[in-house]
Amino acid sequence: MPDWGAHLSEMRQCAPLVHNITNYVAMNVMANVLLAAGASPAMVHAVEEAAEFTPLAGALTINIGTPSGPWVAAMEASAQAAQAAGLPWVLDPVAVGATAFRREIGARLLALGPAAIRGNASEILALSGAAAQGKGADSADPVAAAEEAARALACSTGAVVAVTGPVDYVTDGARGWRVANGHPAMPRVTALGCSLTGLVGAFLAGAGDRATATVAALAYFGLAGERAGETAAGPGSFQVALLDALATITPDALTAGARVQAA
Ligand SMILES: Nc1ncnc2c1ncn2[C@@H]1O[C@H](COP(=O)(O)OP(=O)(O)O)[C@@H](O)[C@H]1O
Numbered sequence: 001m002p003d004w005g006a007h008l009s010e011m012r013q014c015a016p017l018v019h020n021i022t023n024y025v026a027m028n029v030m031a032n033v034l035l036a037a038g039a040s041p042a043m044v045h046a047v048e049e050a051a052e053f054t055p056l057a058g059a060l061t062i063n064i065g066t067p068s069g070p071w072v073a074a075m076e077a078s079a080q081a082a083q084a085a086g087l088p089w090v091l092d093p094v095a096v097g098a099t100a101f102r103r104e105i106g107a108r109l110l111a112l113g114p115a116a117i118r119g120n121a122s123e124i125l126a127l128s129g130a131a132a133q134g135k136g137a138d139s140a141d142p143v144a145a146a147e148e149a150a151r152a153l154a155c156s157t158g159a160v161v162a163v164t165g166p167v168d169y170v171t172d173g174a175r176g177w178r179v180a181n182g183h184p185a186m187p188r189v190t191a192l193g194c195s196l197t198g199l200v201g202a203f204l205a206g207a208g209d210r211a212t213a214t215v216a217a218l219a220y221f222g223l224a225g226e227r228a229g230e231t232a233a234g235p236g237s238f239q240v241a242l243l244d245a246l247a248t249i250t251p252d253a254l255t256a257g258a259r260v261q262a263a
């Protein structure tokens with residue numbers, strides 16, 4: 001098994017600037033998660049500047065949670081700029097199956113070469129063209145039901161695909177892992193999936209093996225959730241405790257606490 005903590009160590013040493021085009025709900029939570037982990041977030045979405053900003057960063061993340069026409073233009077221009085600069089970019093297809101608008105955006109972004117895709121099971125099913133039962137931004141499908149779709153998506157796009165839920169599944173089409181870290185409070189706080197997508201971006205900046213870097217980001221976030229769950233009294237204090245745990249988990253603690261199995 002790879003040394004998961006080494007990926008955290010490399011990310012903190014690099015302290016990458018991560019360019020995020022994300023949704024209104026997630027902006028603050030996601031920026032704080034990236035700062036707590038040791039990366040530098042920048043939320044830059046105006047079409048007038050987004051593509052100019054992208055090459056300044058170590059990675060780009062694109063989240064379609066609250067899309068509108070000009071934002072979509074900025075997403076496409078930034079994804080193209082990332083491609084041109086050889087930068088990894090991560091797609092978070094929030095509620096992609098819910099409307100025709102989102103399905104069209106998802107298809108257009110998929111064609112722009114994401115290095116990784118991170119979504120819940122309903123989103124990965126819908127993005128792959130399979131039937132899905134998503135409830136808005138929330139999943140209504142089990143992770144296991146999306147594993148085949150994730151592998152197919154990885155093979156057709158070349159991206160690492162991460163399906164999150166009670167036990168996450170990650171694949172690059174050839175290899176697969178299950179990540180059992182996490183806490184049941186995590187889906188009760190908004191924008192934690194979006195924030196995890198930002199962390200995947202941070203771990204991909206400069207990473208040699210993008211699949212194991214993605215697994216490490218998921219295990220790290222899940223372990224922080226476990227730590228937060230030990231002290232939190234409810235969703236409010238859980239969110240605060242999660243930031244503290246992200247900041248205090250060491251690479252050695254991640255190596256020891258990662259519950260990852262090859263799948
Ligand atoms: N029931 C659960 N138990 C433990 N961890 C969970 C559970 N549901 C989600 N998570 C974790 O919450 C984080 C966000 O995943 P998820 O809720 O699937 O994303 P989204 O918010 O995009 O739907 C991931 O780290 C995932 O492992």
Ligand SMILES: Cc1ncsc1CCOP(=O)(O)O
Nearest residue numbers: 023025065137191192193194
């Ligand atoms: C509630 C909501 N509505 C549009 S985007 C968004 C945030 C979704 O965040 P996450 O996918 O991380 O739960």
Ligand SMILES: [Mg+2]
Nearest residue numbers: 094137193194
């Ligand atoms: Mg989400």
